Amino acid sequence: MSKLSFSMSSTKWQEKLSGALPESIPVFFIMGATATGKTDIAALLSEHFPAELISVDSSLVYRGMDIGTAKPDACFLKQYPHHLVDVRNPDETYSAADFCADAKILIEEITARGKVPILVGGTSFYFSALERGLPDMPVRDESVRQQISIEAEKLGWKAMHDRLHSLDPKSAQRINANDPQRIQRALEIIELTGAPVTSLDQAKPVIANPIVKIAMTHYDRKDLHKRIKYRFHLMIDQGLASEIDNLLVNYPSDIPAFRMIGYRQFIQGIENNESIDSIIEKSIIATRQLAKRQLTWLRNQPSLLWQGVNADNLEETGKNLAVYSEFWLQNFIRFR
Numbered sequence: 022m023s024k025l026s027f028s029m030s031s032t033k034w035q036e037k038l039s040g041a042l043p044e045s046i047p048v049f050f051i052m053g054a055t056a057t058g059k060t061d062i063a064a065l066l067s068e069h070f071p072a073e074l075i076s077v078d079s080s081l082v083y084r085g086m087d088i089g090t091a092k093p094d095a096c097f098l099k100q101y102p103h104h105l106v107d108v109r110n111p112d113e114t115y116s117a118a119d120f121c122a123d124a125k126i127l128i129e130e131i132t133a134r135g136k137v138p139i140l141v142g143g144t145s146f147y148f149s150a151l152e153r154g155l156p157d158m159p160v161r162d163e164s165v166r167q168q169i170s171i172e173a174e175k176l177g178w179k180a181m182h183d184r185l186h187s188l189d190p191k192s193a194q195r196i197n198a199n200d201p202q203r204i205q206r207a208l209e210i211i212e213l214t215g216a217p218v219t220s221l222d223q224a225k226p227v228i229a230n231p232i233v234k235i236a237m238t239h240y241d242r243k244d245l246h247k248r249i250k251y252r253f254h255l256m257i258d259q260g261l262a263s264e265i266d267n268l269l270v271n272y273p274s275d276i277p278a279f280r281m282i283g284y285r286q287f288i289q290g291i292e293n294n295e296s297i298d299s300i301i302e303k304s305i306i307a308t309r310q311l312a313k314r315q316l317t318w319l320r321n322q323p324s325l326l327w328q329g330v331n332a333d334n335l336e337e338t339g340k341n342l343a344v345y346s347e348f349w350l351q352n353f354i355r356f357r
Contacts, residue, residue, distance in 0.1 A: 051139060057245070089284050104123075269288070
């Protein structure tokens with residue numbers, strides 16, 4: 022990646038930030054649909070003012086799930102370390118509440134060191150939870166969850182989503198019918214509280230720092246679709262099928278981590294004796310649908326800077342955001 026040109030060197034920024042009040046240092050959200058170059062842009066920015074990267078991706082938390090999640094490779098992560106990557110085994114859970122707790126601590130530690138937290142990823146719910154807080158929800162109840170899972174095996178998750186719609190239409194509208202984990206949690210909360218999820222009080226925002234929200238988007242949707250197709254075929258070439266085979270040796274096929282796009286289609290395809298072409302096509306379609314949901318969510322976010330990008334203008338995009346970043350740093354930071 023090319024170097025960006027800033028008005029001050031990283032060393033000068035470090036001197037300036039070292040005297041800043043930690044709570045005044047802005048937190049950067051680098052958001053966007055899948056396959057829009059978010060990781061590369063965040064890495065470029067982190068080279069030119071003192072910063073640390075925090076992954077906001079519910080799939081990158083899992084160890085050993087590297088190819089299907091498009092996890093940056095070891096060389097990239099060594100050069101640009103990311104917090105909250107490889108923090109769980111595939112059979113362990115990692116919730117939005119876990120993310121908020123971890124991210125809050127990291128942001129406090131990073132700003133205390135006089136550095137800028139750059140949060141990058143595509144898990145919209147994590148960004149929303151960090152900015153606005155989470156409802157005051159009951160703790161998990163394994164017996165209730167198990168009963169919901171048993172019913173889902175008999176009726177299917179579409180029927181469980183229909184049930185959620187009858188009990189809490191607003192939550193059902195927000196939760197995709199192909200998201201069993203969130204459907205299960207919503208039904209669990211309703212069972213435990215006797216009230217719709219949307220009726221519960223919202224918690225306070227998790228962080229007090231100013232937030233700068235940047236959304237990466239392709240100028241042309243066709244470019245995004247081509248990028249999604251190219252990236253999935255690259256995963257196949259890199260050995261996605263072998264990665265899944267190796268994971269299935271150690272983990273059952275029904276763990277929540279295997280519901281992620283790509284993994285889910287491969288495992289279902291293997292069980293149903295589908296062709297590799299069918300599996301690939303279903304995975305690409307599911308990824309496009311995910312990108313559409315991500316863009317819909319982003320369009321409803323306030324105070325958002327949209328930054329167009331395509332495969333040929335990554336350096337130009339970085340330069341544009343470098344100018345904006347310095348402006349925000351200069352305007353938000355207060356000193357001791």
